[in-house]
Amino acid sequence: MLTQTSLSPHRSTAFQVTRSASRPSAAAQTLLDQIDFMGSPMTFARNAEIYGEKEPADYVYKVISGTVRTYKIFDDGRRQIGAFYFPGDLFGLEVGAEHQLSAEAIEKCVVLVVKRSALIALADRDTDIARWLWSFTAGELSRVQKHMLILIKSAEERVACFLLEMAGRLAMTDAVELPMSRQDIADYLGLTIETVSRTLSHLEAKAAIALPTSRRIELRNRKALHHLNS
């Protein structure tokens, strides 16, 4: 499952440098940081599958570079994107035996791959680690709950929420370089690409945003966007 579309695991020189540091104690830092010392980097090409729905969830992943989407495809061919993951984000951690969604690289990605059993073993010895794993799942729950709430809003509100979310996660300034296509955005928001495109054009007409290129979006009036949020 890990080999189908990806390079075999190896340690890049960049990560070897990091690994040469002395290993801190379990409680001294978050598990998210510790994974840097436990994981093997793997590279995935654009659109490569990282794992598939219902495959054994034996590994957990941390994004080093690039962007990942998790999604589900329905019988009728429609796709719902569950989440986007950016550098620093952990994904693919399940409590059950199987992945609930599929995961793909949106663009060329490097991810650290860690055996889930290794994390579980740590958690059994260290209450803080166990607590952290629980918190992580609770964070995912919270995120999905928010995502669910945007699906009952109007197209304009959904797009505004999306832009604010992306700006918050991958931009320090008001300019965002989106790594995902209009189709990805549409499938994340439960809209069509035409509606996403039209809504962005409309927000630009209202001077809430600017679109220097189709992937680059500048927030010009966050207040107007937030107002759509409710």
Add this chain to the structure above:
Amino acid sequence: MLTQTSLSPHRSTAFQVTRSASRPSAAAQTLLDQIDFMGSPMTFARNAEIYGEKEPADYVYKVISGTVRTYKIFDDGRRQIGAFYFPGDLFGLEVGAEHQLSAEAIEKCVVLVVKRSALIALADRDTDIARWLWSFTAGELSRVQKHMLILIKSAEERVACFLLEMAGRLAMTDAVELPMSRQDIADYLGLTIETVSRTLSHLEAKAAIALPTSRRIELRNRKALHHLNS
């Protein structure tokens, strides 16, 4: 927060009988069962608030009888129901300090109330308990993910999913007595009451269900309902 619309906590004779049994070891049963020995029963009237969004999440609840809804109200007045909880279900367990949604009794309810700190204390001493708490949150995550997926479907698919879910949770047979109103169903499915009502009528016309009364629903053709599921 616990007193506003409810009786003060007390132990009913029914629970005293249960409590008189010798206490099993932590690992011998699930935490869900153990809560029966730890919790104080409280009664909530129809539509009484059990807790509000953003209130401290110091207590966890287990439904003994009745039905509970969790929900969020938006600025524009719309309400989204996050979940329905039936007898035996646990709700209100948060990892963070505050409740993310509000909770209300749909009908007169008896719930067991347990201090969250008591559960956390158990989890710190018992890895199995810690694992169970994590699994519980993961189960909620899984449920919300499924719920999110139905929000992008057509009205008929949403209603069919809802009926199958309710039948699975509160009926042994094909007849379901719904505890919630059309408005509750509509707010759970992201539809209007009119659309819910019309869709039920349509499903009845197609002989997929029967509606002896507005609250009682008989599944006459599960296959047809499942087919709408996809």
Add this chain to the structure above:
DNA sequence: CGACCATTTGATATGGATCAAGCGATGTGG
């Protein structure tokens, strides 16, 4: 019985989907 509330049903409006065409950037082969 009568008031009230939940539900159903009907008529119309509308937001977003669908179908269709055009546009701009990117890349490829002649």
Add this chain to the structure above:
DNA sequence: CCACATCGCTTGATCCATATCAAATGGTCG
């Protein structure tokens, strides 16, 4: 290096599912 195919995106025209507005029906409780 240019002509052309391709792909992602935008824009336009029309359609349809669901919302909205409105009224009728039915069940419940004082």
